[in-house]
Amino acid sequence: MVDMETIVSLCKRRGFIFQSSEIYGGLGSTWDYGPLGVELKRNVKEAWWNTVVRQRGDMVGLDAAILMHPRVWEASGHVAGFADPMVDCRKCKQRFRADHLESLEKCPECGGDLTEARMFNLMFKTFMGPVEDEAAIVYLRPETAQGIFVNFENVRETMRKKLPFGIAQIGKAFRNEITPGNFTFRTREFEQMEIEFFVKPGEDEEWHQRWIQDRLEWYRQYGIQPEKLRLREHACDELAHYAKACTDIEYEFPFGWSELEGIANRTDFDLRQHAEYSGRDLTYFDDQTQERYFPYVIEPSAGADRATLAFLIDAYHEEQVRNEKRVVLRFHKALAPIKAAVMPLKRNEPRIVAIAKELADNLRKCMSAMYDDTGSIGRLYRRQDEIGTVWCLTVDFQSLEDQTVTVRDRDTMEQIRLPIAEVPARLKEQLDNAC
Numbered sequence: 001m002v003d004m005e006t007i008v009s010l011c012k013r014r015g016f017i018f019q020s021s022e023i024y025g026g027l028g029s030t031w032d033y034g035p036l037g038v039e040l041k042r043n044v045k046e047a048w049w050n051t052v053v054r055q056r057g058d059m060v061g062l063d064a065a066i067l068m069h070p071r072v073w074e075a076s077g078h079v080a081g082f083a084d085p086m087v088d089c090r091k092c093k094q095r096f097r098a099d100h101l102e103s104l105e106k107c108p109e110c111g112g113d114l115t116e117a118r119m120f121n122l123m124f125k126t127f128m129g130p131v132e133d134e135a136a137i138v139y140l141r142p143e144t145a146q147g148i149f150v151n152f153e154n155v156r157e158t159m160r161k162k163l164p165f166g167i168a169q170i171g172k173a174f175r176n177e178i179t180p181g182n183f184t185f186r187t188r189e190f191e192q193m194e195i196e197f198f199v200k201p202g203e204d205e206e207w208h209q210r211w212i213q214d215r216l217e218w219y220r221q222y223g224i225q226p227e228k229l230r231l232r233e234h235a236c237d238e239l240a241h242y243a244k245a246c247t248d249i250e251y252e253f254p255f256g257w258s259e260l261e262g263i264a265n266r267t268d269f270d271l272r273q274h275a276e277y278s279g280r281d282l283t284y285f286d287d288q289t290q291e292r293y294f295p296y297v298i299e300p301s302a303g304a305d306r307a308t309l310a311f312l313i314d315a316y317h318e319e320q321v322r323n324e325k326r327v328v329l330r331f332h333k334a335l336a337p338i339k340a341a342v343m344p345l346k347r348n349e350p351r352i353v354a355i356a357k358e359l360a361d362n363l364r365k366c367m368s369a370m371y372d373d374t375g376s377i378g379r380l381y382r383r384q385d386e387i388g389t390v391w392c393l394t395v396d397f398q399s400l401e402d403q404t405v406t407v408r409d410r411d412t413m414e415q416i417r418l419p420i421a422e423v424p425a426r427l428k429e430q431l432d433n434a435c
């Protein structure tokens with residue numbers, strides 16, 4: 001399996017992910033997505049949105065603000081309980097999450113004594129407006145979910161939704177993690193892709209199982225190797241305060257099996273709490289049974305950054321081609337940051353260059369495409385393989401005579417000739433079929 005060092009270095013070298021504020025020495029565990037990274041992450045979010053919102057009749061979307069009324073976080077339990085146990089080493093002063101340590105006897109780094117564990121609230125605090133006092137405190141949301149709960153009535157009413165239905169949202173969340181790390185796996189600022197799916201109480205367990213299977217299938221559909229995915233059910237003592245049950249989808253990262261997404265049964269906890277704290281009626285009237293009740297909620301909660309990292313790691317392949325090492329990112333076509341690269345066989349032959357540039361422009365109208373003449377064809381192939389470009393198109397002397405180009409497939413390395421005029425439509429068709 002590829003190691004993290006190789007992935008981190010490829011990400012930097014090829015413009016996927018950079019250290020944030022690098023010219024100032026970097027800011028701990030914060031990362032910026034470069035030109036290829038932003039395309040990849042957008043494709044991941046788009047694939048998720050298409051699957052869970054656009055292709056379903058029982059889901060709608062939302063984009064709520066990051067800053068919310070501070071009472072939201074009292075109602076949700078985050079002010080009182082969103083905390084992790086923290087210990088400090090008395091000798092080397094490092095901090096650890098107590099529940100991540102094998103033993104609380106000695107520091108895992110230097111063997112020094114550890115302090116007693118104390119609870120540390122993970123919410124970032126800031127002030128709204130010019131006065132920095134208690135009354136002005138607001139939080140950066142630690143999860144996007146609450147933006148959905150507080151809009152439950154708005155969405156239900158305006159969209160005339162009946163149970164079961166769900167609301168999906170993609171957005172930034174912030175947690176002052178005690179021990180961030182493993183590249184973009186655990187950071188203090190990250191993006192979540194969350195669904196709150198509202199169901200009739202009593203139907204929650206069945207819907208929970210359905211969502212677990214649907215979400216697992218999504219990662220497989222977009223190319224993650226099935227043997228690298230597994231489900232892990234939470235034990236009773238690990239469950240969050242709001243959850244009746246939770247199953248994680250885990251991926252085998254180079255640093256071990258770790259959570260990609262959690263699918264929780266949140267019961268009616270959140271709607272009940274918000275009804276109590278806001279004084280608004282958040283019950284649902286079931287016109288079939290003529291009853292009023294608080295819907296139960298199934299929450300598939302994924303991280304856009306963790307998913308992107310898993311797709312990157314899983315796509316990474318090294319192989320021996322003749323005497324050379326070939327590095328190739330075998331992304332699913334829909335996720336690949338660049339779909340097609342057009343290259344001229346000779347960059348100082350104006351007629352070839354003109355055709356190649358025109359073809360790249362035509363491709364750009366329907367997919368992410370680039371023109372590349374920065375090396376020999378062999379070198380360009382290697383560079384494009386390393387970023388997972390699906391097709392390399394070469395314009396050569398034959399193109400001048402018969403208006404065809406070679407199309408090389410990243411995965412099979414097969415080369416075929418296609419009429420230039422047909423290329424955009426033919427590749428677009430393949431992309432559409434792959435989604």
Ligand code: ATP
Binds near residue numbers: 190192306
């Ligand atoms: P962990 O146990 O890893 O701290 P969690 O169980 O607290 O995660 P959830 O609250 O279930 O995480 O959040 C849902 C999803 O949001 C996670 O599955 C993950 O993909 C993403 N996520 C949570 N915390 C972070 C983080 N610090 N950095 C990146 N992604 C995160």
